[in-house]
Structures are given as C-alpha cells and as structure tokens.
Amino acid sequence: MQIQHLKSPLILVNLKCYKESIGTGAHRIARAAREVTDESGITIALAPLYPDIHPIHYHYDIPVFAQHIDPVEPGAHTGRIPLLSVKSTGAIGSLVNHSEYRLNIADIEKNLSALRNENMLSCVCSNNIATTASLAVLGPDYVAIEPPELIGGTVSVSEANPEIITGSVDAVKKVNPRVQVLTGAGIHSGKCVKTAVDLGTDGVLLASSVVKAEDPAVVLRDLVSLL
Secondary structure, three states: OOOOOOOOOEEEEEOOOOHHHOOHHHHHHHHHHHHHHHHHOOEEEEEOOHHHHHHHHHHHOOOEEEOOOOOOOOOOOOOOOOHHHHHOOOOOEEEEOOOOOOOOHHHHHHHHHHHHHOOOEEEEEEOOHHHHHHHHHOOOOEEEEOOHHHOOOOOOHHHHOHHHHHHHHHHHHHHOOOOEEEEEOOOOOHHHHHHHHHOOOOEEEEOHHHHOOOOHHHHHHHHHOOO
C-alpha cells in the first residue's frame, strides 16, 4: 500500500540548483522550514539537490522529495539517478516532469509506477488543463499545475490565471479524485497561497521566493500566515 498524502495544505519548496540552495544554503532553508513547521503546524517539504537529501532528512526531520529520478533500474547507467538511490538517502518521493526537466509520457508512466511500487509519493508537473487531466489518469499522488511563462516571476498563477487552477481541479476530480492538485509558478506570498487553496488546490509548489530570500523563515511565515 502506498504512503498517504502529506497533510494539506502542503508547501513544497523546490530548491533547484540556485547557489543559495547548495550545501550550507540548503541547511539554512531546511532550518527555516523546520522552524515554521513547528510554529504553524503546516506541512513544509523540500526538494533539494541530491547530495543534500540525506543531511536534510537526517538533521531536520522534514519531508524530502528528489527533484527528478531517471526511469532506469539499478545497473550500468553511469551518471543516472535510479529511484532506489534517492529512497536510500531518505527521500519520501520525487518530482516528475518538471518544466525544467520534461519527460515523455512513457518515462513519466515508468517513474510513477516505480514510485508507487516503492511506496513513495509522486508529484508530476503539468502546464495546462488538458495535460493535467491526462496525467491524472496515470494516478500520481499530486499534480502541480505550473504555466511555464509564470515560473520564477513575481505574478502568481493564482492571480494571473485562476481559471487554469479551477479547470485543473475539476479535470482531476473527474478523472481520479484521489489525485491532489498543487499550484505552482510565481507563488510568493500568503495571499497567493490562500487564493490557491480557496480555488480548490491542496497546496503549492514554489522555489525562488524562498530559496533566494535573505531570510527564508520570514518568507515561509508569510506563505502560511493566512492558512
């Protein structure tokens, strides 16, 4: 049986490959996430670079996702990242098909199946309503809707295009009600998060507003302030 969804609303922070999130930077963000989780009771999970998965899992006891896994079994695959390698470091799941690491449908399905078989969570990324509906058929735990033109910006999808959120939620519920929906792209404030949740999603996926912040705890406190 697969592990349960994380408590909603979920704040999932993708640390990407920013210099601010490498090594000691990852620890700085993880400390802030642990602190704000303890204060608020809101679930904050991180998707760090591979070398930081185990330290964050071990030292801060917060949910950790891999940023990507390769659709390969352990074997002669130099430079690839098989699922078991991230599971062994403490990751509870993985992002799949992020806009910065697109996969074909066969590899998406292979990764989702592998995660399910290993009792791990999957968060597959989508960019429009039709794709979201198609991905929901594959049965991921989460679908994150992220219009690519808004990623990394200061205008959130919940403000710029609320219809894509409500449309995605409706499409997913018709296809597979068990799949939860996250809102991504441009999320930067408590208002963005509150709007996303009010529109029917189960949380947010974000990156730069936390990772590049001078004080990540301040931003995280704001993100959860209206929940």
